[in-house]
Amino acid sequence: MIFTMNSQDLLEGLNTVTRALSARSPKQILEGILMTAAGDRVKMTCTDGSLVIECTNAASIKEEGQAVLPGRLFTELIRKMPAGDVNISVTDNRTAVIRCMKNRSSLAIMNADEYPEIQNLQSGTVVKIPQNKLRDMISRVVFAIATDESRQILTGSLLEVSRNEARLVALDGFRLAMQKLFQPFELPEGIDVVRAIIPGKVMNELSRILPEDDAFCTMLFDKNRMQCTFGNIRLTSGLLAGEYIDYRRILPTDFKTEACANRINVQDAIDRASLMAREGKNNLIKMSFHDGILKITSNAELGDVEEEMDASLNGEPIDIAFNARYITDVIRNVSDENLCMKFNSNISPCVVVPENGDDFIYLILPVRVFQ
Amino acid sequence: MIFTMNSQDLLEGLNTVTRALSARSPKQILEGILMTAAGDRVKMTCTDGSLVIECTNAASIKEEGQAVLPGRLFTELIRKMPAGDVNISVTDNRTAVIRCMKNRSSLAIMNADEYPEIQNLQSGTVVKIPQNKLRDMISRVVFAIATDESRQILTGSLLEVSRNEARLVALDGFRLAMQKLFQPFELPEGIDVVRAIIPGKVMNELSRILPEDDAFCTMLFDKNRMQCTFGNIRLTSGLLAGEYIDYRRILPTDFKTEACANRINVQDAIDRASLMAREGKNNLIKMSFHDGILKITSNAELGDVEEEMDASLNGEPIDIAFNARYITDVIRNVSDENLCMKFNSNISPCVVVPENGDDFIYLILPVRVFQ
Incomplete structure (x- = not known):
């Protein structure tokens, strides 16, 4: 294998595929990057055994072939190369020689025959979602995905695409995050809904x-796997098997109290209150909505913090307590001028919704502290 | 104690003094900040038992007094306060109440009587050095201060001020760094030289x-201690006792080879070679100066890196090896266009000097690898 590629293209490819690189794998070959030169393209592949990321770039190929280069070291070396062309040459089964300007490096390679075979999806249901919208949806729900492995299904996020809307849902038993996308996205004719737990x-x-x-971004789903293709990148992964929780049943529809306050004020106040909450045992902050005022408080042995601000209140006054982190995670994802919260009681779920529209909903379980 | 201070002034003061704060001290009181309000000034004090940093700021004082506030938490809280005035009020011996806009926090305080007495230097020798020059000198030698406690005297840096020049020296047994300052600085009449190991x-x-x-910056030295005063800040510290190594004897004066190469080229090449050196056991890089070419190489089981660049050579060609980190540390402190190195042999110290002048000198011991 002998080829020349622009160092910037090569680095971008490596930065992308190494997101699937195993740092310390029991299988040493998975610490490598499979480079495949064929035609006028070079493909880079990394996998941790379940997630596969491939990236294909234009290159000037003198000799086709394959080799597995040491992932971390190769990427670090290319990251430090000057802008220009990088020539990579593998002429025996032991060493890759890398040349760039007056640098000449050699890296021990692994046998490409030992690299696991990457099986692409041959058929399935195709869903198309704009890259930036998909990216946005993911970033607005990932924080609520369970990290605790005790309920494995919750370590994934449910993508549910119907004809009218696409939904991405995550929940961990304490909070739920759902982001909707109304348009544009594409679902094949004759299919009413696609569900996958990623x-x-x-x-x-x-x-x-x-x-x-x-x-x-073209997403191809079969029963067990997903393959996303966008630009020169292809990501393949297994899906989680089983039924996701029926999240619709969890979402309350009627509320006794609706309250709004300036989001930045709430965020700053919670930021300060969290300092003290962290000192306490339960990382608790309390929110009290009364007479057009929101009071946010926290306390610990070392002291307490109390914040006041204007709030609009519709319905019954309420005193409610939350894990500070759950509130912080939610506020970070709201960009409206005001933060709007809806309640039924201080022992039932609170929801955070947009000021206008209904493209997201966050649900947070309160902590019982009030009698 | 009741006073009001601008939140930005307060934060700057806290950021400064908490550099001497003990993170986890066996003496709990040292995790606190001593606040002293008197006249129209508030003084903040932190100490870890040997280093003391004090900062004094203008404040509007309603009631004079002292209190010890929890250092880390108080600083974090003030860091998150909006711009404006902060009011701090201690009216009993248990709690400080902090008010800023619509925030009201309280912090448990410690008894100011238990705070160690801070003894200021009453007399000694005064040396004055411009703040930015002193800062610069320090940053150019600190990396060579020994971290290994086995020779305690080397965990300090020698400041040597004579009538013609001020010198700051650090060495750890493998390398030496010396930075000179020719002017401006001030030494009292009748004193020929001041030496202190900081x-x-x-x-x-x-x-x-x-x-x-x-x-x-006014530096006051007595036999055992140093006190630096600059702006509204005062830093007091013990000095290391004993004789510093006679560094003059270590510095070679004649050389068989002098070589220069473009500093940025050398830095980039060493950067890449270091990647491979780190993979090896000894973190070694080799430098070979022959026929107007500098070749930098490193190798490990995983491969090797080889770099070539133009170099000017005066004297005998040389092949020499160094610990990659020692070379990297030095280059970071050179800002000349070219890096100039002087050698006698590949088993005797190499020195790095400025392209012009003699305001610094770095000495590095090579590693014996060539026969």
């Missing part, structure tokens, strides 16, 4: 490598 | 809090 780790990596433009 | 930790903190302007 592993949390895959969601995280996908949101990091999806470009920010609005070209479509 | 602990490395103090050097680090001093370089972080010294302002970047050219006002003079």
